[in-house]
Amino acid sequence: MTTIIEVKRIEKSFGKFQALKDVDLQVDTGEILALIGPSGSGKSTLVKAIMGMLTVDSGSVRVFAQTMPNRNLLNRLGYMAQNDALYPTLTGRENLNFFGELTGLTKDRLKQRIEEVATVVKLNQHLDKKTGSYSGGMLRRLSLAIALLAEPELLILDEPTVGIDPELRQQIWLELHRLASLGTAILLTTHVMEDALESDQVLMLRNGATISRGTPTELMTRNHVDNLDAVFIVAGQVQDSTTGGLA
Numbered sequence: 001m002t003t004i005i006e007v008k009r010i011e012k013s014f015g016k017f018q019a020l021k022d023v024d025l026q027v028d029t030g031e032i033l034a035l036i037g038p039s040g041s042g043k044s045t046l047v048k049a050i051m052g053m054l055t056v057d058s059g060s061v062r063v064f065a066q067t068m069p070n071r072n073l074l075n076r077l078g079y080m081a082q083n084d085a086l087y088p089t090l091t092g093r094e095n096l097n098f099f100g101e102l103t104g105l106t107k108d109r110l111k112q113r114i115e116e117v118a119t120v121v122k123l124n125q126h127l128d129k130k131t132g133s134y135s136g137g138m139l140r141r142l143s144l145a146i147a148l149l150a151e152p153e154l155l156i157l158d159e160p161t162v163g164i165d166p167e168l169r170q171q172i173w174l175e176l177h178r179l180a181s182l183g184t185a186i187l188l189t190t191h192v193m194e195d196a197l198e199s200d201q202v203l204m205l206r207n208g209a210t211i212s213r214g215t216p217t218e219l220m221t222r223n224h225v226d227n228l229d230a231v232f233i234v235a236g237q238v239q240d241s242t243t244g245g246l247a
């Protein structure tokens with residue numbers, strides 16, 4: 001197994017506010033890691049540090065064994081940001097084509113993948129409408145489809161399942177597991193414990209610090225509870241007791 005993302009002891013502050021405190025993380029080939037935590041806990045900041053979109057104050061971020069930021073690595077990964085960066089005057093298909101061409105897929109393969117990813121996110125019926133007319137949920141689904149297009153070695157998905165119904169969530173997870181079985185490393189952020197349960201590894205972030213990590217089963221066993229919400233609550237209480245609630 002190869003290490004795809006390696007984050008060591010990173011710290012990041014915005015002014016006096018410390019958004020990330022001594023965070024470590026590793027994702028290997030074929031592994032799915034869920035970064036879970038409440039709003040403001042630092043998930044997107046960590047993702048942006050991994051993408052090289054912001055520099056950290058200390059610690060290191062390596063992707064494909066190279067120090068980030070490194071623009072040359074960007075075509076080896078699929079990224080779905082929290083804010084959808086799509087062209088509203090283009091149709092869904094035209095957006096997929098545009099971003100797909102940047103990944104270097106052949107024309108035939110791109111055409112085939114557009115049909116496949118549109119099916120995964122259930123947008124087949126809407127591909128020829130301008131994305132300016134899409135709902136928020138449809139835009140999220142199109143962004144996810146774009147990230148999946150090239151079956152990249154690494155997928156980084158910031159809240160891919162927000163606003164998605166249970167049936168579609170299941171379909172998306174089938175595709176994520178399929179890609180992982182082909183060797184894709186996947187890092188996703190989520191608020192949703194169901195997503196964490198689908199993942200191989202879970203890292204719980206609270207107030208910018210790691211409060212728990214492990215497989216879903218390990219986390220529940222270690223904390224003597226039967227669900228991940230309860231793990232989060234127990235681990236949060238431990239964090240408060242060691243920091244006096246000032247973490």
Ligand SMILES: Nc1ncnc2c1ncn2[C@@H]1O[C@H](COP(=O)(O)OP(=O)(O)OP(=O)(O)O)[C@@H](O)[C@H]1O
Nearest residue numbers: 014017019037038039040041042043044045046082
């Ligand atoms: N550019 C910035 N300048 C100042 N503060 C920032 C900046 N980016 C993030 N923060 C702060 O850092 C903290 C963590 O933000 P972040 O977006 O990483 O949280 P999150 O866990 O992704 O939240 P959400 O689930 O709501 O997206 C928040 O308090 C946020 O206000």
